Amino acid sequence: MAKARIGISGWRYAPWRGVFYPDDLPQREELAYASRQLASIEINGSFYSLQRPSSYARWRDDTPRGFVFAVKAPRYVTHLRRLRNAEQGLANFFASGVLCLREKLGPILWQLPPSLRYDEGVLEAFLAQLPKDTESAAALARRHADLPASKTAWETDRRRRLRHAMEVRHESFRDPAFVAQLRRHGVALVVADTAKRWPLLEDVTAGFMYLRLHGDKKLYASGYSPAALRAWSARLQAWMRGAQPRHARLASPDSKPPKRAARDVYVYFDNDQKVRAPFDAMALAKRMKR
Known part of the structure; x- marks a missing residue:
């Protein structure tokens, strides 16, 4: 059975306190609270800097059984190295404790900068380096550089597959x-709704779908109306059946997606500025259960 994991990008936002989070909730308990309202959260602090193994382990322990994190990969690889000569950056990322999430580790998000054009050769070299499972990731992590022992951990309790998703922001893709x-x-090609700022592509490229909903009218700010959530729900249900939505917005309109009986979907609302993200996520999740 396909699963729909609907959640938010990040969870620590000051304007959310007293709106989504109860007034008297300590900040250290915000993740525990959010993870009991939603099925998944995208960790985005990992995009700006390497996190600590102790943080990943604490996040794992603070969330309920069955909860899943997506992890946003570091901008050092995507924005500074621009996918070139990425092996050391990849090794340091996987050595920083990502695998401490264990069974709660979901997809890894690779968000490319708007200025990065499609280069088939560069992308091929990068994709070939991505580990397909936790054991491969641990082997890569052992080749890390310049990380102290207190900030590294790559042990894995068992071999688990890794899912990767890529969000593009240049029309050349x-x-x-x-x-x-x-x-x-x-x-997976990320389906990114960005108020028409960047490409919205819905080609099915993997055994799962990954969506980032940044706001359909105003980037990072506008909420989704009931009609908009109903439309997204219909598209999610089509993907979960292994099909493709009607009138899908495709970069490759003449090709058919790989056949599959069902696909998991991961959806993250990133319209956080007006405190819409958690409420839109809960509303869409409720609609998917009808």
Whole structure:
């Protein structure tokens, strides 16, 4: 059975206190609270800097059984190295404690900068380095550099597959070759709703779908109306059945997605500025249960 994991990008926002979070809730308990309202959360602090193993372990322990995190990969790899010569950055990322999430580790998000154009060769070299499971990630992590022992951990309690998703922000990725490339590597193309700022592509490229809803009218700020949530719910249900939504917005319109009886979907609301994200996430999750 396919699963729909609907949640938010990040959880520590001052304007949420007293609106989503109860007035008297200590800040250290915000994750525990949010994870009992939602099925998944995207960790985004990992994009700005490497986190500590102790943090990943605490986040794992603070959340209920069955909860799943997505992890946003570091901008050092995507924005500074721009996917080139990425092995050391990848090793340091996986050595920083990501695997401490254990069974709660969900997809890893690779968000590319708006200025990065599609280059098939550069992307191929990068995709080929992505570990497919936790044991491969641990082996890569052992080649880390310049990280003290107190900030590294790569032990894995068992072998688990890793899921990768890529969010693009340049029109040059609207290319059938890019879609075919992601399919060869089993990497999901992120469906990103960005108020028409960046490409919104819905090509199915992996055994799961990954959506980031940043706001349909105003980036990071506008909430989703009941009609908009109803439309997204219909699209999610189609993907979960292994199908493709009607009138899907495709970079490769003549190609068919890989056949699959069902697909898991991960959805993260990133319209946090007006405290819409958690409420939109809960509303969509409720709609999906009808």
